[in-house]
Amino acid sequence: RAVLIVTLHHPKTSLGFIDRFLVTTDSFRIPSTIVFNKSDLLSKKDLGAIEYISSIYEPLGVNTLLISALKKEGIEEFKELIQDQITLISGHSGTGKSTITNLLVPDLDQKIGEVSESVKKGVHTTTFAQMFEVNPTTKIIDTPGIKELGLIGIEDNELSDYFPEMRALLGACKYNNCMHTHEPNCAVLAAIDNEEIAESRYLSYLSMLENEDRRW
Numbered sequence: 001r002a003v004l005i006v007t008l009h010h011p012k013t014s015l016g017f018i019d020r021f022l023v024t025t026d027s028f029r030i031p032s033t034i035v036f037n038k039s040d041l042l043s044k045k046d047l048g049a050i051e052y053i054s055s056i057y058e059p060l061g062v063n064t065l066l067i068s069a070l071k072k073e074g075i076e077e078f079k080e081l082i083q084d085q086i087t088l089i090s091g092h093s094g095t096g097k098s099t100i101t102n103l104l105v106p107d108l109d110q111k112i113g114e115v116s117e118s119v120k121k122g123v124h125t126t127t128f129a130q131m132f133e134v135n136p137t138t139k140i141i142d143t144p145g146i147k148e149l150g151l152i153g154i155e156d157n158e159l160s161d162y163f164p165e166m167r168a169l170l171g172a173c174k175y176n177n178c179m180h181t182h183e184p185n186c187a188v189l190a191a192i193d194n195e196e197i198a199e200s201r202y203l204s205y206l207s208m209l210e211n212e213d214r215r216w
């Protein structure tokens with residue numbers, strides 16, 4: 001499983017970044033979970049935003065979890081999620097990956113970086129991926145904070161295969177080489193009109209198509 005640690009603030013994680021991550025994990029058929037960390041910092045409005053984001057991703061088979069590593073809230077659910085598996089933990093620098101790893105692997109004192117006030121993107125304290133044993137059947141791989149996530153080796157014409165809601169419409173467009181951008185009788189464009197596909201997801205798709213190197 002791949003877990004993406006997401007924070008709304010300090011640092012802010014964009015939907016585009018989430019979508020890039022999910023395209024990558026989907027292309028490797030790795031089940032993914034979005035974990036919202038730093039719940040202790042969230043306002044009512046923020047909680048509404050998280051509910052909205054969850055409502056986009058849950059129907060796509062990406063489950064979501066709200067935790068506070070600082071207040072140790074939601075950690076039991078997190079442990080259940082990763083039990084008896086190898087889990088890749090990813091996310092922007094400063095989202096709390098090291099703090100979470102420390103909670104899961106008690107006899108470990110990983111260096112926890114301060115999120116720098118000026119940059120708000122955090123300083124890189126984890127510089128290479130490390131595997132830790134939570135218990136004999138449960139391991140986590142803590143990856144360095146990622147600022148840019150490249151989608152290596154995905155061709156334009158296969159990109160929509162890694163968006164589950166577009167994949168579900170495979171063969172439904174008039175043209176079988178449809179890129180879902182302007183073509184007549186495009187099932188994806190129709191689904192966006194019907195609000196069956198979230199606009200933010202489609203915008204991420206377009207942005208990934210536009211950016212040759214597929215970086216944010």
Ligand SMILES: Nc1nc2c(ncn2[C@@H]2O[C@H](COP(=O)(O)OP(=O)(O)OP(=O)(O)O)[C@@H](O)[C@H]2O)c(=O)[nH]1
Pocket residue numbers: 037038039040041067068069070071091092093094095096097098099100111112113114115122123124125126143144145146
């Ligand atoms: N308020 C709050 N702060 C948190 C929480 N979890 C982590 N932090 C703080 O966020 C900062 C960054 O945490 P780290 O665990 O170093 O983040 P990281 O994702 O490992 O960062 P890199 O190692 O740079 O990739 C630290 O100051 C933590 O104390 C949380 O749940 N709430």
Ligand SMILES: [Zn+2]
Pocket residue numbers: 173174178179180181183185186187188189
């Ligand atoms: Zn189409």
